[in-house]
Amino acid sequence: MFNVLIVEDDKNLRKLINITLTKEKYTVYEATNGEEALDVIDKNYIDLIISDVMMPKMDGFELIKELRSSKYKIPILLITAKNSIEDKKEGFLLGADDYMVKPIDIEELLLRVKVLLRRSKSTTEMKLQINDVLLDYTQMTVTKNDKIYFLAQKEFLLLYKLLSSLDTVFTRQEIMEEIWGLDSESDYRTIDVHIKRIREKICDVDDFEIITIRGIGYKSIIHKKG
Numbered sequence: 001m002f003n004v005l006i007v008e009d010d011k012n013l014r015k016l017i018n019i020t021l022t023k024e025k026y027t028v029y030e031a032t033n034g035e036e037a038l039d040v041i042d043k044n045y046i047d048l049i050i051s052d053v054m055m056p057k058m059d060g061f062e063l064i065k066e067l068r069s070s071k072y073k074i075p076i077l078l079i080t081a082k083n084s085i086e087d088k089k090e091g092f093l094l095g096a097d098d099y100m101v102k103p104i105d106i107e108e109l110l111l112r113v114k115v116l117l118r119r120s121k122s123t124t125e126m127k128l129q130i131n132d133v134l135l136d137y138t139q140m141t142v143t144k145n146d147k148i149y150f151l152a153q154k155e156f157l158l159l160y161k162l163l164s165s166l167d168t169v170f171t172r173q174e175i176m177e178e179i180w181g182l183d184s185e186s187d188y189r190t191i192d193v194h195i196k197r198i199r200e201k202i203c204d205v206d207d208f209e210i211i212t213i214r215g216i217g218y219k220s221i222i223h224k225k226g
Contacts, residue, residue, distance in 0.1 A: 002117055003044060003164060005029045007037040007051040007063065008079070013104075017050060020106050021113070027165065034058025038066065045128060045164045046074055048117055050109075053080035053091070061094055068095040075116040079104060128163060130222060131207035135160055144205060154179055155198050158191070162210060162220040171217040191218075 004021055008014040009032045018028045029044060031037040033055040040046070049067075053060035060078055067074065075097045080087065083101045091099055098112050126137030133144045140156045142149040151159065157179050162170065172188040180186050195210060195218060208222050 002047040003027045003029065004048045004050065004113065005031065005037060005040055005044075005046045007031045007034065007049060007055070007060065009033060009052060009055045013052075013079075013102075016106060017109065020110060024110065026113075032056075034060065034063035034066070037063055041067075041072070041074075043167050045166065047120065048113060049074055049076045050113070051076060051078055053078055053082060053087070061090065064091070064094040064096055075120045077109075077112060077116060079109075128160060130163055130166075133205060133207045135163065142202065144207070149202050149205070151198065151201060152194075155194050155201070158194055159198055159210075162218060163208060166208075166220055166222050169213050169217055169219045173217075175217060 004026045006014050006017050006021075006028060008017070008030075014030055014032075018030060021028050029040050029046065031040050034051075035058045037049070037051070038058075049063075051060040051063055058066075060080070064076055064078075067076070076095065077098045077100065078091045078096045079100045079102060080091075081102045082088075088099050097116055100109060100112065128135040128137070133142065135142050135156075137160060140151070140153060142151060142156065142159070158175065161175065161178065172191050175191050176184060176186070176188065180190070195212075199210060206223055208220055211219050211221060213219060
């Protein structure tokens with residue numbers, strides 16, 4: 001259930017990385033430069049960024065500066081044609097977590113992604129912050145201002161999935177396959193029942209909202225504070 005953002009202006013390389021990560025069951029987002037990446041990050045929860053350095057409008061170094069100055073702790077793997085120690089030094093000093101030089105080995109990239117996510121998971125314990133609401137995946141708890149909302153396991157997993165990709169529409173089939181499994185004998189009404197229960201249990205939470213997309217599925221939106 002990890003979300004990975006690829007920031008790369010080379011269409012072919014971006015596609016190759018996307019295909020590789022998708023096969024490993026990652027949810028993949030794409031951007032062709034730093035400015036587009038910031039738009040994606042503003043709308044979606046991202047667990048890891050794979051970014052080129054040399055890009056138009058906003059390059060990889062500028063993207064790191066922007067993210068780190070805004071206190072984002074998202075792990076960043078830089079990919080670049082530059083192989084000098086000075087370029088690597090600059091990337092690490094700005095806040096990059098790992099560095100690969102083109103041409104890359106796609107299997108090595110996949111290994112590095114797994115290591116960075118594992119390291120990040122152990123640090124953050126899979127916590128998702130939406131305004132004042134904290135979802136702790138390890139404990140499967142939802143809290144706001146020290147108030148705990150008690151959700152059943154599948155209710156929590158469903159809410160976590162929706163909030164991990166804000167404003168993304170998930171079909172009932174996608175939800176059923178991921179939360180209940182391919183072999184589940186439950187029908188789509190089960191999802192609707194769980195959504196109803198979630199809404200009832202967190203009815204006083206105004207930090208986000210679960211939206212029904214009639215005939216398709218559900219999405220979540222964030223309510224901006226201030």
